[in-house]
Amino acid sequence: MRDLMKYDGYFFDLDGTVFLGQRLLPGAAEALESLRAQGKRLLFLSNTTTRTREECYLRLTGLGIQAHRQEMVTAGWMSALYLREQAGEVRVYVIGEPALVLELVEQGVPITLYVEEATHVLVGMDMHFNYDKLHAAAKAVRRGAALIAANPDTCCPVEGDLLPDTWAIVQAIVTASGVRTHAVMGKPSSYFAQKTLEWSGLEASRCLMIGDRLDTDIAFGLKHGLGTALVLTGVSGGSELAASPIRPDYVWASLHELASVFTV
Structure with a gap:
């Protein structure tokens, strides 16, 4: 695996890859510290809509990880952009x-509580x-509002469980309204990739996407020309990998x- 050193940029998912709940996952601190010592470019790419970029930064630093606010990219923040x-x-x-509302407010995106006024319906994880x-979301979409999914995640990993996530809610709205989703933000979308690579200043081939989900993290890398590494500490396990047509470059x-x- 010495060829891992060829990358200039290392993009990390957070939940299920770097941490799970309030616990750092094995090797996360050592890997990030080693990459920084080598002068590698790091970005943290999360499909979360329940934490802002600032909260992701504070969570990492609270777990003892060196990080910078500008290294945080979330699906909520990307949706606002x-x-x-x-x-x-x-x-x-x-x-x-x-957190999703706050990301919109901080970027000056107008919010309405009235479905009759809505030009867009933005959906994230909503507990x-x-x-x-x-009913309100379906009515707004039927009236012509564009349905925007902040991410395509069906579930969110937590300690000992998987919570229903954004896509489960989006599909309920699609079923109730009879209207398809207009756009999907977050990994593996092209919009997310375009912006992330632009900010990194690197060519896709010089970057490695590291995550725990085949359908978002690894699909993101494969779709947009990045190297890919699956860690078996989150959603996608060995049995899913064996049955999937999605093949990462590395499995750890x-x-x-x-x-x-x-x-070494």
């Missing part, structure tokens, strides 16, 4: 947790999703295997 770039008047009806929210039990390359 996308909506800010849309032509014409934008008014967003939000299904999601407070208080209910029938009234489903944990980030210990990456750390060992740079510490």
Whole structure:
């Protein structure tokens, strides 16, 4: 695995890759420290909509990881950027947790509580999703609002469990409204890749995407020309890998295997 050193940029997923709940995963601290010592470019790419970029930064530093705010890229923040770039008047009806709303507010994206005014419905993970929210979102979409999924994640890994995530809610709205999703942010979308590579200043072939999910992290890398490494510490396990047509370049039990390359 000495060829791992050829990359200039290393992009890490967070949940299930670097940490799980309040626990650092094996090898994470050592791998990140070793990469920084080698002068490598690091970015943390998370499909989260329940934590802001600032909260991701504080969580990493609180776990003892050296990080910088500008290294954080979240699906919530990327969704706000996308909506800010849309032509014409934008008014967003939000299904999601407070972090998603805050990302919109910080980028100056107008929010509405009235479905009649909504030009877009933005959906993230919402742990208080209910029938009234489903009805409101479906009504807004039927009236012409563009349905935007902040990420395509079906579930979110936590200690000992998997929580329903954004895509489960999006599909409920699609079913209730009869209208397809207009755009999907987060990994593995082209918009997410374009912006991330632009900020990194690197060619895709010089970057390695490291994550725990075949359908988002590894698909993101393969779709956009990055190297890919799957860690078996989160959602996608060995049995899923064996049955999947998605083939990462590397498969590691944990980030210990990456750390060992740079510490020998």
